[in-house]
Amino acid sequence: MPIRMDPITAIYPGSFDPVTNGHLDLIERGTKIFDRLIVGVLRNLEKDPLFTLVERLEMLRETTRLWPNVEVDVFDGLLVDYARQRGARVILRGIRAVSDYEYELQMALMNRKLESQIETVFMMPAEAYSYLSSRLVREIARLGGSLQGLVPPVVEQRLRTKVP
Ligand code: PNS
Numbered sequence: 001m002p003i004r005m006d007p008i009t010a011i012y013p014g015s016f017d018p019v020t021n022g023h024l025d026l027i028e029r030g031t032k033i034f035d036r037l038i039v040g041v042l043r044n045l046e047k048d049p050l051f052t053l054v055e056r057l058e059m060l061r062e063t064t065r066l067w068p069n070v071e072v073d074v075f076d077g078l079l080v081d082y083a084r085q086r087g088a089r090v091i092l093r094g095i096r097a098v099s100d101y102e103y104e105l106q107m108a109l110m111n112r113k114l115e116s117q118i119e120t121v122f123m124m125p126a127e128a129y130s131y132l133s134s135r136l137v138r139e140i141a142r143l144g145g146s147l148q149g150l151v152p153p154v155v156e157q158r159l160r161t162k163v164p
Contacts, residue, residue, distance in 0.1 A: 007035035010090035010121065011083050013075070016041050016056050017049045018155045020137055022129035024063055026094040029123050031067045038086055039064065040075045050138050050162060063152045080115035091120045096130045138163075 012030055016023060016039070030037045041056055049056070053074065060072045075082040083091060091111060093104055108120035124130075128149075137150055141159040151159070 008090060009036040009038065009086065009088040010034040010092045011038045011040045011079070011086065011088045012092040013040040013042065013079050013082075015045050015049065015134065016060055017045065017051050017134050018056060018137065018151065018159065019060050019063055020129070020132050020134055020151050020155075021149065022094065022096070022125045022132040024152065025125040025129055026092070026123055027064060027067070027070060029125075030092050031069055034090065034092070035069060037067075037070050037092070038088060039070060039072045040079070040082060041072065043074050043076045051158070055158065059152075059155050059158060062154050078114065080111050080118055083118050084115060089118060091118060093120060093122055094125050095122045096125060096132075 010030060010033075012027060014023065027037065027039065039060055041053065041060065043053055051059070057072055057074065064070045064072060073086075079091065083089075091108075093108070095101060095104055104120075104122065108122075111118065111120060125132075132150055137147065137159070140147060140150070141163045147156045147159065
């Protein structure tokens with residue numbers, strides 16, 4: 001029997017406050033595996049974001065525009081509802097270290113309970129980004145440290161104007 005290979009759409013969800021080189025590393029890996037990758041930016045963050053939704057979207061669009069199979073979009077409500085609505089069969093998440101695992105496992109299993117047809121796929125970013133997070137980037141920017149190699153130049157410029 002011939003094997004049917006339907007195009008696979010994956011959602012890469014997150015807060016992206018702001019997008020870091022670690023996120024971009026994962027997006028690039030995702031573009032090579034999935035036919036279409038939708039970067040889903042959560043509209044309502046529980047905590048006050050540093051960047052507005054529009055700013056987070058602008059930075060993501062600018063830094064991902066070289067990948068033709070990447071789309072940047074906004075979502076609200078349950079991630080699995082959004083994935084279903086966008087015809088995505090996969091949720092892509094990055095795992096940096098063992099410390100990420102527990103939270104990610106809990107989310108992946110809960111998402112599976114809510115929607116058994118959607119698989120969570122974990123990928124590891126390059127080692128150089130294994131200690132990188134948006135939270136630390138915001139803190140380094142606030143305290144005047146170097147962001148060299150941690151975020152793309154466009155994000156660094158925005159951080160410098162946001163946190164003078
Ligand atoms: O970048 P983050 O903050 O780690 O991303 C977390 C995110 C956006 C993936 C998660 O909070 C999420 O999926 N929120 C949407 C609401 C939802 O579906 N909650 C149930 C998850 S089990």
